[in-house]
Amino acid sequence: MEALKMLAENISVVFVEPETPGNIGFLARAMKNFGLRTLILINPCELEDEAYYQAMHARDIVEGALIYRDLSEMIDSLEPDFLVGTTGVPGGSYNVDRIPLRPSQLADAIRPSSGTFILFGREGDGLSNEEIGLCDMVVSVPTSEEYPIMNITHAAAIIFYELFRDREFRCEGLEEASALEKSLLLEEMDDILSLIDIPEHKQRVASRVFRNITGRAFITAREAHTLKGVLRRIKNRMKG
Amino acid sequence: MEALKMLAENISVVFVEPETPGNIGFLARAMKNFGLRTLILINPCELEDEAYYQAMHARDIVEGALIYRDLSEMIDSLEPDFLVGTTGVPGGSYNVDRIPLRPSQLADAIRPSSGTFILFGREGDGLSNEEIGLCDMVVSVPTSEEYPIMNITHAAAIIFYELFRDREFRCEGLEEASALEKSLLLEEMDDILSLIDIPEHKQRVASRVFRNITGRAFITAREAHTLKGVLRRIKNRMKG
Structure with a gap:
């Protein structure tokens, strides 16, 4: 239970340039469903009523969201230990920047005591190549080839679910690099x-x-x- | 690949009395992300533009949805092999025989060659005790105790993900070294x-x-x- 709590406290969720207030709410609710609390918004759309409405009982997460003008400013200010990008369009094996892990591999690899920041990109275009380039790793949800592009907050819910899926059975020992x-x-x-x-x-x-x-x-x-x-x-x- | 295809073809997704057109669209999109095609709506709200809009490229699933007035009529007509209920409020007033499975247990248990129908309840109230009583098994996504109630289409996405998690989908580009x-x-x-x-x-x-x-x-x-x-x-x- 300690590792579970530590993990939840050390994960920050970053939504880069959200375009639709409702999605900020959906994301906050999914976070709270898995015990996550720290939401960071990069150059977001206006936080209209819809954001608070869709958040339901996770309104506090939206209200407490940290807001930055751009990703570099956030990185300089908060100094994440690990930066995890997410993508629905994993590159071929020649695009080194975008070779993705599955959510289960992220769950296996993540260290509860590290400050891990998980980035979700714009609803339409996702993260830019430059933003992906800043990440230590990229995660993608395996989907049907016929229609791989997921709703961003569905992908987020699956990643959060996977991070906590087997958590009570894990043990923690090693100290991660800063x-x-x-x-x-x-x-x-x-x-x-x-x-x-x-x-x-x-x-x-x-x-x-x-x-x-x-x-x-x-x-x-x-x-x-x-x-x-x-x-x-x-x-x-x-x-x- | 055969088992994957068979499983996707033999799963039907049933949305009982959806109240918000957008959620029908979100659900259809999540289905198509995992190769599912058969959507059944029980006494739904009007299928307004919002349903098609949120479905994105899964518009065909919304258009092809089968509609029934009530659950019994659907069961009599389609004769499911297995009826799986979903709930965000495990335990409580439900029959003790119906202690919910985790999504991973459903994935282990499901038979690709059987006609399995997965029921999602109303956005506000979920499935009734009577509806749960008709089910062969109940599934619940493990969540934080502090805020266990998930957005219905987030729960659906997680369950679909888990059903196909260890089957044949591969992230494009993730060709592991030999x-x-x-x-x-x-x-x-x-x-x-x-x-x-x-x-x-x-x-x-x-x-x-x-x-x-x-x-x-x-x-x-x-x-x-x-x-x-x-x-x-x-x-x-x-x-x-």
């Missing part, structure tokens, strides 16, 4: 990539892949520390 | 580790960490290929 530890690790890798003779765009892809897998693995502090040490030695050996 | 690809990647990393000057047990720890994070990240074939290429170049640079 945003700083992860970024130092990624810097080491980038330094190494700059020392090998490959075109710049391939460097970028490789950097992104490394970031994706450390992100999706919810790398622990200890693991990040070990890898960073090894990468530093590799770098020195390459230089020397 | 065991061989992963082991070639780990070999490259081990080669590199053997070239830096650290004690053997630290090498083993680092190797293990790298294996853990690629494993937990569900690394894809494409990502494994990219990383392996980079590691090979790093190794050559270290040697040369």
